[in-house]
Amino acid sequence: MSEPTADVDVVIVGGGPAGIAAARRLRDHRILLLEETDRLGGRLRSEPRGRYWINLGGHLFPGEGSHIQEIIGDLGLRTIEIPGIKFALSFAGRLRRNRRVETYPLTLRWTPRERLGLVRVGLTMLRAVRGWHEAMKPRSGETEAQRRARVAGYLADRTFRDLIGTPPERVDAIFRAAARRAASEIDEQSAGVGVSLFGAVWSGKKSSMALNLDGGSGRLGEAAAADLGAVVSFGSRVVRVAPDGDGVLVDYVKDEEKTTIRARQVVMAVPAPVAHRVVEGLPDDVHRVLGEVTYGPFLTMGVLTGETGPMPYDDIYAVTTPDESFDMLFNHANPLRRGARRPGGSLMVYSGGAPAAELMRKTDQEVAETYLADLYRLFPTLRGAVEETVVQRWELGNVYRRPGLDFTPMLRYCGRTDTSIHFCGDWFAELGNMEVAAGSAVEAAERVDRHLRAAARA
Template identity: 55%
Template sequence: MEVTDFDVIVIGGGPSGCSAAWELRDRNILVLEKTHRLGGRLYSMSRGDYWLNLGGHLFPPAGSHMRNILHSIGLDVISIPGNKFAIYWGGKVYKPNAVSALPLTMSMTLRERFALAMRGLKILKAVKGWQEAMKPVIGENNQRRRARVASYLADESFRDFMGPLPKRLEALFQSAARRAAAEMEDQHAGVGVSLFGAVWAGKGDSMALNLNGGSGRFGEVMMEMLGDRVRYHTTVKSVKKVGDKVTVVFESEGREQTVTAAEVIVAVPAHFADQIVQDIPDDVRATLKNVQYGPFPTMGIITDETGPMPYDDIYAITTPDASFDMFFNHANPLRTGPRKPGGSLMVYSGGAPARAMLKLTDEEIRDRYLADVYKMFPELKGHVKETIVQRWEPGNTYRPAGFDFQPMLSYCERHDVNIHFAGDYFAEIGNMEIATGTGHEAARRARTHLMAQEAQQLKMRLAALTQRGTLSAVKEKA
């Protein structure tokens, strides 16, 4: 590298790091990414008329940070028309028009039906409270709003909130809760409620969009836009404040290199940030150490059927009776005209089943997943063209009951730091909007510091020029 000093160094090329880099694209920046690509868990591969999704795929509505970035880089979203609360139960897929109809349509005992109705009403009431908490408050910044939302029902676990359940309903709600990559007992009640709230929002559904071309297009276009400002296959060893600068040591292509910057944005998972950043208060380090992540394996499936399939009008299925927790039909948003042959599906596990699954080989994961896919939809036998298993370790982040994030919030509000943090762990559950929002905010703080430094330097130069001019005038008179 010829240049070793930068305005800002961004560590991590996921949605958070990309957001920060995009906000600072007019500055002298360097992005350090551990893998071969940008985008983090937004990962897909193009396959003809379809795309094979392997990670995050539900995009936020207009007005969000992510949508603003997508618009600025020329990417479009498409709506999801399909059912998002179908359930695979007792060997059958139930896909009611309204979630409130599930207790009436599913085959179950009277005790199970009553328990499902009661828990459904309890969650519905909590979802309304969560929706109220989500509303902006005048004068409140995004960081404080996130903190307030994250505190909703945060003092008890989702399991305690739900109470005792019949065995089959226990499996159903565990499977639904594993969208957070955690068991019900490991996530706080607000996390579990938010999972239901995001899907039950009706016309205001915050999870009703896909990225046209696949989620991976975000990272692919960012790679084109940022060009040689990104260094791939780099492993950051340390981030340390030295005088007015921050020194970053990283390893790339088998050799260690050192660069400096006026500001550094650390946009990697919390436990990695803890390992590399040397100059942070003890309570902030403890907060980073205590952030929780749940791993999850996903499998993308490309199919080659020539006619309609029974899941064409479904986008998501909760699957308590399968080796995976969720089944997604990523071709659903494309079924708006004559049905094209083939399709794209994805399944994944979260929580305890994910940890067990990740002990297997990719081939073993594939075989277990496909066996249950065929049980759900026997019509797929002979039509699976391609599968790819992706291991996400770490996976999604979630808050346990009683988690205290205040030390990090206080640190981010300080005006005397030039090492900034960003990531999806700034909320009760990780998602791309939290990641991009915190990346944007960290970049704005870095920009403010840079402008203040530049203003001070300009003031000093003007003072020096004024003094020089005064001296010259004195000499002339003499």
């Protein structure tokens, strides 16, 4: 093991959207970004395939005025509008499309008992979503971090199951599939998490789910890596972060060799369980919070297709599929479907929560066979058109708030001015997304910047 060297102002651990945002904000200092894998982007991942891309991770980008849009613009990238239907529903053998999403269930054939159950849960949800929209509005004098904490507290004292009760099985199946967008089950996630999933979808034109990154979400990490250059060290797995006098020691393993570097400040831009494992010397309550943040798995499969004519899903971007082995299907070629229909296409299917954990234990080939069997049944014209499948396992797929998590020790810690280890990431929200990751990273980076400037003046 090499001797510690007092080398840099800031070490940033993790090169997902949070690490990228922090590195860009701190690039005027001497920084080093340590990333375990051979790429930046974290859970935003896609691979180019000709004019299409295979998508494997996050893909819905926030709009104008967001931190992510600022990064995208600075890097010379651009988001593109998704023209297609964002919330089709395939259920009981029929594909529902084109109507307002909240009315889909009303078009299904239900028994009187199911219909009554649906109306009951529908009214509960309408009230709760209205409350969520109210909670989302910024209040005067409030910082973004304070607003985020307040929204995370919305209906955080009970599970989503507590809120919706147990509706008849077929009604429940729709809610279960929708809830798995939070990589968890209805009885695991807080009611606020479940409601936020529906709130984002029921926002109509204001929906936050309307943009893709041109060329695929993987372009963000590629462009950021090119832009940051030599300050990124790939293949560098951080194994220990420990305060040391007025600095911090960071141990990392690269090419099987352990190196220790000394930094004045460290930004931890990794999932909470990783931070919990590697960071030492934290106050007990902060360490405990890191260990209590909950994640659920996502299993995704990208599908490259080579059809020569139109497909029944060409005008759709997303379909919820409660009857299938996957929870949702995305048509990643939809944003490119303007003008004449070009041959080929790209789809992604995913499972979240308990079914994802179960299916993840199978081999890639078994996963592909399971997913493809359902895809072919849904869209028989796909048979013979699939050219390639890529299976991706995300064990820490998404973070979701469980009822009862007291996040205040972490927020109090972030408010301190005497710390050298800072945290950011999507786990600062009740439900992970790239904008929270970037926003919390900019806040952490600003604390670091203030600290370094104050130290330089002293």
